[in-house]
Amino acid sequence: MNRLNQLFAAKKDNLLSIYYTAGYPAIDTTIDIAEALEKAGADFLEIGFPYSDPVADGPTIQNSSQQALDNGMTLNLLFEQLKDLRKRVSIPILLMGYVNPIVQFGVERFCKMAAEAGVDGVIVPDLPMYEYETLYSGFFKDNNLSNIFLVTPQTSEERIRKIDNLSDSFIYLLSSSSITGGNLSVSNSIEDYYKRVKAMELKNPTIIGFGISNSETFNKACQYANGAIVGSAFVKLLEQDGYMGKISGFVRSIRP
Amino acid sequence: MKYGVNEQGYYGDFGGAYIPEMLYPNVEELRQQYLKIINDADFKAEFDQLLKDYVGRPSPLYHAKRYSEKYGANIFLKREDLNHTGSHKINNAIGQILLAKRLGKKRIIAETGAGQHGVATATVCALMGIECIVYMGEVDMARQAPNVARMKMLGAKVVPAKSGSKTLKDATNEALRDWIGNPVDTHYIIGSVVGPYPYPDMVARFQSIISAETKQQLKEHTGKELPEYVMACVGGGSNAMGMFYHFLDDESVKLVAVEAAGKGVDSGHSAATTFLGKEGVLHGSRTILMQTDDGQVVEPYSVSAGLDYPGIGPQHAHLYKINRAQYVSVTDDEALQAGLLCCQLEGIIPAIESAHALAQLEKMKFKADDNVVVCLSGRGDKDLDTYIKYFNY
Known part of the structure; x- marks a missing residue:
């Protein structure tokens, strides 16, 4: 049981997760932002580590990643910053990023350092299931780290079952086949997809992400899943002056 | 295979x-x-x-006589530059x-x-x-x-x-x-x-027509379908893979892949991936790519936009690692000079990409009866501005 499992055991509905990029807008605010988000009531967090070529991300997160790299963010520095994480933040934390920086860092070393820092799970959009299963799953399990898989409206039922079997905390449902930062439009076909997944009665909870930007889209997503993730909309808030003072208002505007 | x-x-x-x-x-x-x-x-x-009626295939395998004299071997050019749209x-x-x-x-x-x-x-x-x-x-x-x-x-x-x-x-x-x-x-x-x-x-399969034709054409020219050397430039590596494809299992054929060294492999302005890269993941495959210690992709440089890519195809990475093909590199200057030489010796203006493969001819040690095929992957019309500026024509 890691913190994610404990959270999902205790709370089944309206879970709110927030994503932000480490090293953006300033190099040294990673923990400050996490602390402010916890105080504001977020249930768990995704901290992105930047990559030069983030193909699954839209302009907002691309820009935050580039800025973070320009500010000097690296995995080494992030783990250095995360040494204080568990002194100040108690909600579950996921790291999110692309596979190449992890491969260069060393996957085993990455998992070990993440666990030492008190990280609970990892989301790597471009790490395929086959490579995870055959090469890396042992490192994740040894370190009690959850690997989070994505599901899209095009994912087959057979594949969703397989993902459910490989998952041990939650499944990340994409609101549409898109990059991050779009607008959630609940068309009939998307509603059918949510209903289809819900009817499968998966053993893992589901959290909807991509396109969740306000209370309306958050509430809509929570009708079909255990909660939702806000990413680009929060990263946009961080572009504003005095963003630290606005974090609590932002979280309350999503889930009063 | x-x-x-x-x-x-x-x-x-x-x-x-x-x-x-x-x-x-x-x-x-x-x-x-x-x-x-x-x-x-x-x-x-x-x-x-x-391929026949629209592209104009088969593309000729041309026995370049003046090149052959200069380099002391039988040099053949596979003329992909003559295809419709000007390249492979x-x-x-x-x-x-x-x-x-x-x-x-x-x-x-x-x-x-x-x-x-x-x-x-x-x-x-x-x-x-x-x-x-x-x-x-x-x-x-x-x-x-x-x-x-x-x-x-x-x-x-x-x-x-x-x-x-x-x-x-x-x-x-x-x-x-x-x-x-x-x-x-x-x-x-x-x-x-x-x-x-x-x-x-x-x-690779779609480009393999290049080597399939070459085998047949070389047999018509020389009576043998296998050359001693096959050479091509590599950015991502599609013309090279097409040129190598049907020779891969013929271990007697030496395969030479020419990368773009830009201003020099150690200049910080280069696209010589096998010299400067490390194993990692780029654009969906595990391969060799130019990157920082932190795994961020490095922007490559070459005078030739077609070779200006920070990775190589995964099959090239494999051929490199197991030494089935030799990976070498050629600078901007060497490529541009080789491009001009090709104009003046053979009456062909090559793409600067292809000129990298030609430049490697200078560095090879051939025997007199060696048959050497170089893939002339594209024509140089698109590069006239670069040639004109470089040589002040």
């Missing part, structure tokens, strides 16, 4: 399909269908017909558009660096009456303005890639993002032997 891809999409340690879940259905559809489609008799007949890129574009039609796709996207693949894709889309969107780095659009105009004349929409370094790798990222957002009706025509499996294998 000994050096071919396995069922999981790997060449030794390299390859695979490192893609976000959003791309999984598209790539899986291709993986399940591509061999069935391209081995189908109707497909083959249509592909061969278009059209072979793959024809193959993939026929495949896209059979998959029922209504919309084509592509990335392009110098514009050669973009022009080839725009051409086949015009031929088939299919919508075409080409992603091109904003910096490359300025460097290669005539090719942008050509694509527009052919009816394609050219979309500037404004992220990152605004060159080929970013155009590839933008094309992948488009594909994520349009998973059902769109086919992505990747221009090189890169990307997630099955692309590297599929593109």
